[in-house]
Amino acid sequence: MAAKIEIISGETIKPSTPTPEHLRDFKLSLLDQLIPHQVYIPILLCYSHHDINNAFGSTDDHFSVISQKLKTSLSHTLTHYYLYSGTTVKDNLSIDSNDTGVVFIESKVNANLSDILISPLLDVMVNDFFAFDPYNFDEPEANMAVQLNQFNCGGIALGVTFNHKLGDGITAASFLKHWSLIARGQGSLIEAPQMETCNLYFPPKNFKMPSYRDMLTQEDNVTKRFIFSGTNLTRIRDRITSSSKNLSRIEAVTALIWKSALEASTKASSKEQKIHASRAIHVVGIRGRMDPPLPEVTRGNLVVYSLSPLLELKGEVGLHDFAEMARKAVRGVDKDYVSKLVGDGILESVEEMKASKQEGVAVYTFSSVTRLGYYENDFGWGKPTWLGTVSKRPNKNTALFFPTRDGEGTEAWITLSKDDMVEFERDPEIVQYTSVDC
Incomplete structure (x- = not known):
């Protein structure tokens, strides 16, 4: 309508x-x-x-x-x-x-x-x-x-x-x-x-970034919102916990989306180039990981793009394998790692991201704003009844996590190619754990 x-x-x-x-x-x-x-x-x-x-x-x-x-x-x-x-x-x-x-x-x-x-x-x-x-x-x-x-x-x-x-x-x-x-x-x-x-x-350096327009995929991408209730997030995590200790609910749902999106891409792809491996990129905030930690009111882009180890798609690869790689990407950004980025050390991380783009390696990017308190913004007439963003995002193979209003679940705004989304939506595990708005 x-x-x-x-x-x-x-x-x-x-x-x-x-x-x-x-x-x-x-x-x-x-x-x-x-x-x-x-x-x-x-x-x-x-x-x-x-x-x-x-x-x-x-x-x-x-x-x-x-x-x-x-x-x-x-x-x-x-x-x-x-x-x-x-x-x-x-x-x-x-x-x-x-x-x-x-x-x-x-x-x-x-x-x-x-x-x-x-x-x-x-x-x-x-x-x-x-x-x-x-x-x-x-x-x-x-x-x-x-x-x-x-x-x-x-x-x-x-x-x-x-x-x-x-x-x-x-x-x-x-x-x-x-x-x-x-x-x-x-x-x-x-x-x-x-x-x-x-x-x-992180003092500035004299260099220019490429145009964002040039970095975007030219495919007809589709963004849809998938809602994971708090109960279903716990169910996903508990399902994996026996093989992946101390897994967070966001890491667990990341593994599920990553696995399902990759399988959808494999089914939808008509390209001769076959996917033989995959990686996940997590956008990780570093304010609390600095030494000493920086307060949240510190202005700037205090995030790093953490790359998971390469997940080879050989033999049987289960959900726990995706979860373990997702966990390593997030937990690898600790104080020691961040201390190496201070100054211009961050540029090495950027080069690592560029090197991750290889033929036959599917890369998926995840970021979360579930703990940023957006639902607390009361201007004098109550808290928001819903939090959202634009309904079409240009970056393929990405998932952005928003909180649900009750604070227990998450809304995953997922962007895939049009063909991949068709397969992703009917994946039995995605159907089992979510509701979807289209």
Whole structure:
């Protein structure tokens, strides 16, 4: 079901206090520089009309009140996260923090929020809840953009797009937490962001990253959302535990998705080149693995891409084999490993990633935002009823894990080629452990 979305207003929100002159030419860290140009983190926070009515009463025009509160608190938040109100990257080295501001768009959606929550991946409508398509490289560049969407029922969806060059998912989560606390009048609880700490450990170097457009696969990819309840996550982990000790639930579900996606690719492939081995890449946060550990409010792309050992597809390869490789990829990023990356040691890890691309070796990438507290973002009218992102992602063979609202399960947003997805969806184990929205 398609729904008409009408843009009703747009303005630019600037920091409530001008950015000091000495902070305006902000140098990126080496980890920031490694993020390809024009990559964005799109986060969608949906709030039900029931919660909004409970907060404001059932007779007032809530949307104008909510909009003004969001704009005012965003202005104050940008004073602390001043990079997001600046202009885009200069020569992959720095940000011009010139207080250009953040675009804030308001829209009306000719549908009820419940229509979206029942099947949030229906058509491509979710993409229209953002100020721009984060994967359309013809769009104007921006460090951040906000779109506030009002539904017929009175519910809202807040679509926020962050420039990945300025920070990872934890940085985005810290920004949203900061913003929501100010909106609720709880600024005294805010922990100020550490904007430059990352640069001290990973000083910038003078080099250019390739275009993100050139790094994408040209196939007709499909993204679908598969829901694993907390009970099913435990069932998957318990099934493997006898042969893989201390396995986390995310590591277990990673193994299941990896195995099923690989088998789907083998069935769907008509290529002469056969897959003889596979690897998994895990995006692993390193703030807590630094020595000493860095707080979550440390701005930047403090993540590494950890490559699993090569899994040779010879003889019988069981789920426990995939689980063991997944576990090694995640657990291998310890303090000793991270200490070797400080400075420009991270570049060796990048070269290792490049070397992983070999003919006949299928590589799958996994990342998780399940513990980042996105569902805690209460701006004054309750916590989100659903958390999402754009409904079509361009990177093939990837899985992004979101939490479910109850905090017990996970939503796996999986992107595969169109042919692989057909086989993946009917895999008996995927059917057994999930529900799917399409």
